[in-house]
Amino acid sequence: MHCLWCSNPESQQHIPQLGFIASRCVGAGGDCGGACLSVCPVAALSLGTQDKPIIDRQLCDGCGRCTQACPEDALNVVGRDMSVDEVIAEVEKDRPFYRRSGGGITLGGGEPLVQHHFTSAILAAAHEAYLHTALETSGFAAWEHFEPVLEHVDLLQIDFKHIDPLIHRELTGQSNELVIDNLRRVLSVKSPRDVVVRFPVIPGCNDSVDNIKDMAEFVAGLGFTQIELIPYHKMGLSKYAQYGMDYPLAGCESPSESHMARLREVVPILVK
Ligand code: SF4
Numbered sequence: 001m002h003c004l005w006c007s008n009p010e011s012q013q014h015i016p017q018l019g020f021i022a023s024r025c026v027g028a029g030g031d032c033g034g035a036c037l038s039v040c041p042v043a044a045l046s047l048g049t050q051d052k053p054i055i056d057r058q059l060c061d062g063c064g065r066c067t068q069a070c071p072e073d074a075l076n077v078v079g080r081d082m083s084v085d086e087v088i089a090e091v092e093k094d095r096p097f098y099r100r101s102g103g104g105i106t107l108g109g110g111e112p113l114v115q116h117h118f119t120s121a122i123l124a125a126a127h128e129a130y131l132h133t134a135l136e137t138s139g140f141a142a143w144e145h146f147e148p149v150l151e152h153v154d155l156l157q158i159d160f161k162h163i164d165p166l167i168h169r170e171l172t173g174q175s176n177e178l179v180i181d182n183l184r185r186v187l188s189v190k191s192p193r194d195v196v197v198r199f200p201v202i203p204g205c206n207d208s209v210d211n212i213k214d215m216a217e218f219v220a221g222l223g224f225t226q227i228e229l230i231p232y233h234k235m236g237l238s239k240y241a242q243y244g245m246d247y248p249l250a251g252c253e254s255p256s257e258s259h260m261a262r263l264r265e266v267v268p269i270l271v272k
């Protein structure tokens with residue numbers, strides 16, 4: 001899926017992405033001497049306006065050399081290859097915090113089911129280490145990939161975005177049929193107690209009372225007992241410029257508290 005409101009657009013390509021924060025760049029004529037340009041092994045950087053680099057994203061492989069050369073931290077690479085052991089070692093650093101808070105590990109988006117083998121292995125290793133596990137997913141995955149992952153999930157948070165398959169496709173790039181198929185199956189392997197179905201509430205996209213009511217009634221009819229409404233936010237907005245992407249929902253504002261209150265009234269099994 002490529003939801004219009006995605007707040008982690010850097011994860012959509014499934015490979016490391018080079019980000020550029022233009023406000024930090026002093027320009028190649030400054031003290032840095034344009035260090036980033038000379039270290040790129042594939043000539044993915046060239047000079048643009050104001051002496052600042054332009055990234056050719058077809059050429060860039062996210063090697064990170066330019067990020068090390070830049071003295072202003074204007075370049076960064078997000079995403080890296082890690083083994084299961086490396087992930088768990090990172091998680092273990094916060095174990096004292098989990099002990100106090102009763103927390104654990106949450107795999108979120110991007111979409112963890114894109115790497116379903118890796119996701120399964122991390123969750124299994126977390127259970128072996130007696131860590132609570134949660135999975136946040138769009139639910140857009142083949143059931144034969146999804147089901148094995150669920151074995152080691154203590155809390156499943158699965159999104160549902162629109163009741164109408166055609167509108168769902170306009171909003172996310174995909175029909176809702178696979179998500180609905182998976183929603184129908186989830187309760188054959190998980191207790192409703194351990195599943196929260198999350199509705200993102202996106203003004204002008206899916207936030208009508210009718211749509212939220214229809215989605216809630218459908219989900220409740222399947223036997224789920226917990227729905228969470230997630231109001232639209234703009235936290236991912238600045239990333240679009242950093243990663244050279246256009247923001248599809250420019251001008252969209254968070255839903256008002258009164259509208260959220262109205263929506264909460266039509267959801268019979270609300271947890272938040
Ligand atoms: S991340 Fe590597 S390939 Fe990409 S622009 Fe920087 S140096 Fe070049």
Ligand code: SF4
Nearest residue numbers: 025026028032036070
């Ligand atoms: S990105 Fe960094 S190294 Fe490159 S021109 Fe800007 S400040 Fe200089």
